[in-house]
């Protein structure tokens with residue numbers, strides 16, 4: 132069984148003072164679930180040092196929300212994977228829809244970012260997800276597989292099995308309207324098939340669901356067979372909510388160990 136993974140995505144929120152409490156409570160909670168569920172937060176890069184201080188020695192990890200597609204050089208404003216790994220970051224989100232839409236990032240660029248992240252030992256969390264119009268047109272699964280394939284095409288053989296994929300439907304992000312468990316399971320099964328079609332050992336790639344995950348929806352989502360955890364935006368900024376979501380992943384793990392998951396693709 133793949134171990135569940137719950138990551139927070141703080142986006143561009145907070146301040147040094149406001150953020151101080153979050154990693155502390157995460158560190159305390161992570162102790163109690165050590166080894167059951169992997170947890171971490173992707174923070175604005177300027178807070179990496181703060182997170183390193185708060186989370187050092189804890190079983191929670193920290194990472195960033197983007198990295199450069201380049202190793203070093205004349206790329207004003209960019210931050211490389213080597214720089215963030217110096218601060219203990221172990222994960223990097225790449226290809227979030229907010230970057231695809233607001234910064235025009237293409238699949239090839241996102242693939243380069245994932246490749247650079249892997250070269251520094253970071254795990255890239257590759258985000259994919261369709262718009263509402265694409266879902267309504269019945270092309271969501273095909274579109275997401277095209278997005279993923281564009282990234283996989285840039286990776287070297289053997290690298291695809293080292294990534295995490297986050298399915299984040301654009302219509303669910305920040306809207307309070309999460310995908311249903313059946314919609315998530317159906318898409319995750321399609322993503323898994325897309326990965327497996329390339330051969331190799333991609334069966335162990337963890338697939339996260341993201342988009343308005345909250346304490347009320349998390350358990351139903353996480354007990355789906357192919358939903359290996361969540362990428363949590365807004366709810367990761369409230370420590371009580373985030374800890375409840377991690378609890379949902381722990382509960383789903385227990386349920387799945389005892390029985391077959393009940394969530395079925397629609």
Ligand code: PGA
Pocket residue numbers: 140299303304305306307341342343344362363364365366
């Ligand atoms: P949300 O964001 O949980 O606030 O919808 C998720 C994300 O964009 O990663």
